[in-house]
Amino acid sequence: MSRWIGTANQGYSPYAIEELRRLLPDMKATQLVAGEVFIFDTSLDREAAIHAVHSERPAFLRHMQPIDRVIAIHGDADDLQELSETARRAALILEDKRVSIHLRKVKATKYPYSAADTKALLDAVLEEMGAESSLQQPDVIMAIYAGESELYIGYGSPSDMLSDWPGGAVRFQREKGQISRAKFKLLEAEREFGLDYSAYRNALDVGAAPGGWTSLLLERGVRVTAVDPGEMHPSLANHPMLTCLKRNAADVKFQPGSFDLLVCDMSWSPMQMCKLVLDLEPSLAPHATAVVTVKLMHRKPLQTIREVKERLSTAFVIEQSRQLFHNREEITLHLTKK
Numbered sequence: 001m002s003r004w005i006g007t008a009n010q011g012y013s014p015y016a017i018e019e020l021r022r023l024l025p026d027m028k029a030t031q032l033v034a035g036e037v038f039i040f041d042t043s044l045d046r047e048a049a050i051h052a053v054h055s056e057r058p059a060f061l062r063h064m065q066p067i068d069r070v071i072a073i074h075g076d077a078d079d080l081q082e083l084s085e086t087a088r089r090a091a092l093i094l095e096d097k098r099v100s101i102h103l104r105k106v107k108a109t110k111y112p113y114s115a116a117d118t119k120a121l122l123d124a125v126l127e128e129m130g131a132e133s134s135l136q137q138p139d140v141i142m143a144i145y146a147g148e149s150e151l152y153i154g155y156g157s158p159s160d161m162l163s164d165w166p167g168g169a170v171r172f173q174r175e176k177g178q179i180s181r182a183k184f185k186l187l188e189a190e191r192e193f194g195l196d197y198s199a200y201r202n203a204l205d206v207g208a209a210p211g212g213w214t215s216l217l218l219e220r221g222v223r224v225t226a227v228d229p230g231e232m233h234p235s236l237a238n239h240p241m242l243t244c245l246k247r248n249a250a251d252v253k254f255q256p257g258s259f260d261l262l263v264c265d266m267s268w269s270p271m272q273m274c275k276l277v278l279d280l281e282p283s284l285a286p287h288a289t290a291v292v293t294v295k296l297m298h299r300k301p302l303q304t305i306r307e308v309k310e311r312l313s314t315a316f317v318i319e320q321s322r323q324l325f326h327n328r329e330e331i332t333l334h335l336t337k338k
C-alpha cells in the first residue's frame with residue numbers, strides 16, 4: 001500500500017487519474033487542486049507502484065511524490081521545528097547523499113514560509129547530518145507539499161518522482177531575442193526524451209514559423225529545412241545552415257532519406273498531422289527521429305492519443321507520448337522511423 005501526490009498540467013488531472021487507474025490496482029484519488037493536483041492511494045507498495053508507472057509512463061502524469069509523512073500546519077515557527085525533526089528522523093535516507101529540498105504550496109495554505117526560508121532551514125539540518133544540499137542532480141529529493149492545513153512530505157530520487165523539478169514544472173530562462181516561447185517545448189523534449197539535437201545533421205521543421213524550434217536546432221549545429229507559409233523571424237534571414245520553403249507542407253517533396261530529424265509543431269487536427277507526417281516519412285533516413293506535437297482539440301484526449309499512435313505506428317516506433325510542462329492543449333510524441 002502506498003500514497004502519493006500526483007500532478008498534471010492544469011485541466012488534465014482527470015486524464016492522469018484515468019491512466020493511473022489502468023496501471024494501479026484499487027487506485028483511489030482525491031483532489032487537492034482542481035484539475036491539477038491529487039492524492040492517490042494504491043494497494044501496491046512504493047517500489048511496485050514506481051515500477052508500474054515506469055513500465056507504461058502515463059502521458060498526463062507530470063510528477064508523483066510519495067507521502068511518507070503528514071504534519072498538521074500550525075502557521076508559526078512550530079512548523080519549521082517539525083520539519084527539522086522530520087528531516088532528522090529521515091537520517092537513514094538522507095545522510096551522505098546529495099539532497100534537494102522542493103517546496104510547493106497551494107494558494108490557501110496556512111504554511112507561512114517561502115521555499116527559500118524552508119530550504120535555508122533544512123539545508124542547515126542536512127549539513128548537521130553530513131548530507132550535501134544540492135540543486136543539481138540530487139540523489140534524493142525531500143519534497144514538501146503544503147496543502148491548506150497539512151504538510152505532505154516524501155523522499156525519493158528524481159526518477160521515482162518522474163522529474164528533478166518541483167512538481168515537474170521545468171523552468172528555462174528566457175533568452176534575450178528569443179523568437180518564441182515554443183522553443184521551450186523543443187528544449188524540454190530534448191531533456192525529457194533524452195535526446196541530443198547536436199547529434200543530428202539534417203532536420204526538417206514543418207510548421208516552422210516564426211522559428212523558435214528552427215533557431216534551437218541551428219544553435220545545436222544542425223542544418224535545417226523550414227517549411228511554413230508564414231513568415232520566419234527576420235533574425236534567421238540568410239543563416240547559412242537554413243533553407244526556408246514558404247509553402248504548405250502538403251505540397252513539398254524531398255529526396256528519399258534526406259533528413260535524420262523531423263520536427264513538427266503545426267496547430268492542425270491530429271489526423272491531418274498524422275497524414276502529413278506519414279506522407280513525409282519517405283524523406284526520412286532509416287531510424288530517423290521525429291518530435292511531433294499533437295493538438296488535443298476535443299474532449300477525449302486519451303482516445304485521440306490512442307488513434308494517433310495507432311496510425312503513426314505503421315511507420316514509426318512510438319518511443320514516448322507525453323504532455324510536457326510547456327505543452328498547453330497538446331502532447332508531444334517522440335518517434336523513431338522503423
Ligand SMILES: C[S@@+](CC[C@H](N)C(=O)[O-])C[C@H]1O[C@@H](n2cnc3c(N)ncnc32)[C@H](O)[C@@H]1O
Binds near residue numbers: 182210211227249
Ligand atoms: C505553433 S506555430 C509553430 C511555432 C514554431 N514551432 C516555433 O517554434 O516558432 C504553427 C505553425 O504551423 C504553420 N502551419 C499550419 N499549417 C501548415 C501547413 N499546412 N504547412 C506548413 N505550415 C503550417 C502555421 O503557419 C504556424 O506558423
